[in-house]
Amino acid sequence: MSQQLRIRILDELEKLVLIDPHTHIDPHAPASTTLADIMGYHYYTELAHSAGLPRAKIEEPGLDPKEKVGRLITKLGELENTIQLDWLLEMCREFFDFTDERITTENWESLYDRAVEKMSQPDWEDQVLKQSGLEQVFLTNDFDDPLEGFDSSRYVPCLRTDDLVFHLHKPETQQRLAQASGQEPYDARSLVIAIGRLFDHFTSHGARACAISLPPGFRPLSVESVSAEAVVQSLLSGRELTADEVRTASCFVFWTLAEMCAEYRLPFDLMIGVNRHVYEEGVYQGQDLFDMRSSLFEYRRLFNAFPQVIFPISVLAQTSNQELVSYSWIFPNVVTNGHWWYSNIPAYIELDCRSRLQAVPKTKQIGYYSDMYKLEFALPKFRMYRRILAGVLARDFVVERGWSEERSIELGRLVLRGNVETIFGVG
């Protein structure tokens, strides 16, 4: 295909103002205040650590932000090939007028200072959103988040439920749940009531999705309240559970969440495949990995039981993408969602994007989300995706199938923005 064609398509996609359907933005501090906020992102700390920087150097208590950045900079040369470093360079170029080829121990300080200066401008948050072409940002809120003090038309709440499903045996989780819901859970029925109150709270504050990340071995099974009763009571009374009972309790809570999603008409984002704390000595958030021996086949009962709930699904293992394509092709309520974490690199995005566009109804694809912790990341991450998407549209649609440019651009607009609006009811 001609590069000109691809660039023309990209130019059109770049004009689109976006809604980012999954991030970890703190709405009370959405933008960065120093480069340390950006380079503290686990992608950089874990890669620098992987390249040999000791965790103690990165996570030293009380470490000054500038000193932290200075330490990370020493490893950037070894990471320069990674796409993550490309994001960093693009942010520095776009936001901080950086023009050198590399960030080095020689030039980083002036970059750091320039960044602090720009970030301290009172409208920095708005500047970043504007320059990034972003108008709404989905959050990842703890279930006991008060959801107050921010503009929920800009920052859209989402109910994150990992703690409920996997950590309800912990006393502090139970206390948080009791406090947030005003309902002390002690059996299945009161637990369901407490969870329902969370949904009340979240939907009344504009929440647009329920979300959870799941380990590769998770098998969602329906558990009747009756048969779960004893296990739930044991759990809530603080008794030690067997591994089987832990699974039963997790399934009961998970299934309850799906029922609430049906009742409250919320999509249920499933992020499937992460094993937590695999590398025990890793940096913060740089300890998780996966096991590719996982299958959506384990989710068949869930998809069958809740035809009225939309499940936007992310898979961590790239090898799971074909299952995701096929399950979205067959199940009306299964939708492809972005390119997650270890699959979020161009070589895999390209293959996954192509297969989805070739086989999943165009209305059932959420092209991309940034997964960002700070607003500055949306620009380079979405641009990476837009470049790949433009290439796929140019090659697979214009060249191979004879589509007009405009028609292929329309398809691009749909997966980048239109589907986010219709699937989550925003925009």
Add this chain to the structure above:
Amino acid sequence: MSQQLRIRILDELEKLVLIDPHTHIDPHAPASTTLADIMGYHYYTELAHSAGLPRAKIEEPGLDPKEKVGRLITKLGELENTIQLDWLLEMCREFFDFTDERITTENWESLYDRAVEKMSQPDWEDQVLKQSGLEQVFLTNDFDDPLEGFDSSRYVPCLRTDDLVFHLHKPETQQRLAQASGQEPYDARSLVIAIGRLFDHFTSHGARACAISLPPGFRPLSVESVSAEAVVQSLLSGRELTADEVRTASCFVFWTLAEMCAEYRLPFDLMIGVNRHVYEEGVYQGQDLFDMRSSLFEYRRLFNAFPQVIFPISVLAQTSNQELVSYSWIFPNVVTNGHWWYSNIPAYIELDCRSRLQAVPKTKQIGYYSDMYKLEFALPKFRMYRRILAGVLARDFVVERGWSEERSIELGRLVLRGNVETIFGVG
């Protein structure tokens, strides 16, 4: 690579008249009579359903064909990106002089009527075959098919054996077997005799293959008649079997089929990886999916035990392709066969085609089959494959390895046609 090179190679591949080594054609009604025959193909009904068309609208009893097409048309816009819609458009352009960019609620009726007109021509079947460059078509025949009333030099019978291996516990299957074979099976020996008579019948009617689709978890094990005897007798007497006994019975029948393939010198087509009825409320034939956790390693005993039987193998999961390449590279009796179902999209065909051409002896690759239910599908499906194959030959052989165009085209001819002739003894 230059597009001109690829087009020149494609032009040569397009001239080739083909034998389609796997279809679901009904030889008594091979071509379509209305667009409903084409759009009733599960690819369209399941995708329309996935995009939101209720199953009841698609499968309403007594639904008029034109009305059915009209309902499906309302969803085509949402599917336009899929490669399956591309096949549909190509059929309409090639066979029904359709020239619009899209099929819409505005223009479909005239298309429908034009199609009916052309399909009602008495030589429509011959027209389609001629225009598609197709001279022989393999069938998928039930084991009790009388195989009469059609030209078996054009429509080549194949013995499909899923019912025998997986549904022999059903009384109607046993009755059908008794009737077809003239042998009431009641123990292992009489069951083997009955199955042997099916092979007599099929081979005397020109059958060229035995075929079966298998779930991802199937483990073919040799079961001695002696140890299977009690289980087989229970099965045939209608007693309920345990899960273990069901597996034993399936293995016994499967192994018997392999023995018959050896005796009757038939290739045994294995289509590995389908889970049936995963989406219980799906449309007809739109309920099956897969579990990627499957391995050809489970078939090692079979491949070792029957060196004289050729096993053309299709895998449903694209992630299984490398195993297929490697097992075909090592086992003389394992042969790669087409690009099946959920793997039959360009992004995956391209990668799988490249890896096979780079590592499997050229005589052990069956490039493609259409899997079609109606003759009109061969043209767009084989053309999709020919385009991909031409690209791979141009890039990987002419450009990367310096082959002459003619030599690369010869390789294309072999995988498209020559190997079908030698492996199945047809042409």
Add this chain to the structure above:
Amino acid sequence: MSQQLRIRILDELEKLVLIDPHTHIDPHAPASTTLADIMGYHYYTELAHSAGLPRAKIEEPGLDPKEKVGRLITKLGELENTIQLDWLLEMCREFFDFTDERITTENWESLYDRAVEKMSQPDWEDQVLKQSGLEQVFLTNDFDDPLEGFDSSRYVPCLRTDDLVFHLHKPETQQRLAQASGQEPYDARSLVIAIGRLFDHFTSHGARACAISLPPGFRPLSVESVSAEAVVQSLLSGRELTADEVRTASCFVFWTLAEMCAEYRLPFDLMIGVNRHVYEEGVYQGQDLFDMRSSLFEYRRLFNAFPQVIFPISVLAQTSNQELVSYSWIFPNVVTNGHWWYSNIPAYIELDCRSRLQAVPKTKQIGYYSDMYKLEFALPKFRMYRRILAGVLARDFVVERGWSEERSIELGRLVLRGNVETIFGVG
């Protein structure tokens, strides 16, 4: 991308003199003496057998080398598409002035004779190394190899440990160990001493790595000497072990090897995923395959327990590559290593190379090793890799990311050579 750009990059990569970090070279007979040495490589014998040449024809006792080659030649036409045949042709062109398009039954004899002539030149080994741009070659030595009689600055010893981990129950393995170590092992402690003596011997002779190939189902677990004691004593006294005990013994030896790697500061090459003797009637070394249901997740305890040991990892299944990328991205001590065996074909190398360069620190990637048995193979295999690498550098770095050519070439040099030097401490 422009082909000119790629060719310019390739030209620079071709100038690089390499260290081959994994081969099966016999340092006492490193180069071939006839074409039979080259075509006796299992890639050719197994592919010829796969294409129909009986094993008995290939492995006939006392078969004359020329006659053997003549028999294999009859099958070359059927293998001409494979990348392995491309290697063969390239060797013949580069080393033996072969200029025909194909090797045939007509022209092979003169080729054979020309090869014998060149191979009989006294400096043939040096010629091959020079022409191939190779200055050091890692070996694969049995644990009881005396490591004498060759130049270990050219041929670098590596301690191969499959026999110790998986075949220590065999009396001959125990005898070999006793002899090589001067320590008759009879319990856990004496076994550890014996293994330590092997490390003494190897490191004092310049060994640079410990290596092992592992089946897909292997789960490395730490076994305390105390709990292994009974099992190890049973093993060493020749008693029959249960399957569980066999696993315990393997784990104990494996863990001991990792401890020795830590003590002796040797990288521990893990080659993960091979099932031995799957095709029982296959030719020599042409019997092994794999099961893709394997995960690096099983190695998490090992990686956590030995942060001071570098684990260069090869995976047999291409579907395991993303796990390898991700585990190398997170664990400081995990390093990607080459493209092994069934994954060593361009379609897979390209995808795997791209993903590694996009996500793993550049200092943690060993680009390629030849795995060769005779020196002549380094040239075509490394050239295949260099061509692919040049394409990836041109497209993903120069075109997509705007890198200068020189910068992308530097990255190529690092993964081709620089990292071999730093990771193994050679060069």
